[in-house]
Amino acid sequence: MTSMKRRTFLKGSLATGAIGIAVGAGLITPRMVLAAWPKAAFDSKSVDGAIDSLFGKSTLTGSDKIKIKAPDIAENGAVVPISIETDIDGVESISLIAENNATPLTSSFVLGKGTLAYIATRIKMGKTGNVIAVVKAGNKLYSASKEVKVTIGGCGG
């Protein structure tokens, strides 16, 4: 057990070392290196907990201006294509939640100024449930959801 830990530690310090060198050589700017990954939000086991941890509140306003494109039935829960698009003004971020996953928050996207409120990606879903999109705009949280039926779960074995 101790040797296992030591191994992980060595691996970790080696990897950090490599990043340090890359930063020193100006290959990547420091601000491009992991800034503030919201660990508590990703570790949260409830939808409300994840949203609260991410935004400091969990009051959502339902919106029909958010369009979620997702399959009605996903045969393989390991790869569920999702896209989210909205015409709400001043969108700052889009977060994607799979309601019935062990840890519901899948991802959060912070948009730059010229970036349109559109995101497409592929997520894993453990079982059938709603996919919830949370859109942050002007200090308000808007949301929409869509149910995806999962035939084979994709989070564990």
Added chain:
Amino acid sequence: MSSIKMRATLGENGVTTVKVLISHPMDTGLVKDKNTGKFIPAHFIQEVVCEHNGTRLLTAEWGTAISKNPYLSFRFKGGKAGDAIKLNWVDNLGNSDSGEVAIQ
């Protein structure tokens, strides 16, 4: 061999569409290795940053629920043909990679 495959296409409406594929196992830490019976440790990309002319277009924070070999697509205004789009990812073990592509 870069882990990043990226394409940026400028449409007639002035909107650039960026599509990205990254090679990464995205292990959740919940799957058992069939041979050893032990859990495969979590290994997943946590942050992806995309820039255009030094301006940040997108910061993606990811958990373990993004599929293996992640796909990402987004759109932005203000890009010109030939402009460089840069992308950098960092995973939970401290590995990272970066890539660059010109807008077509």
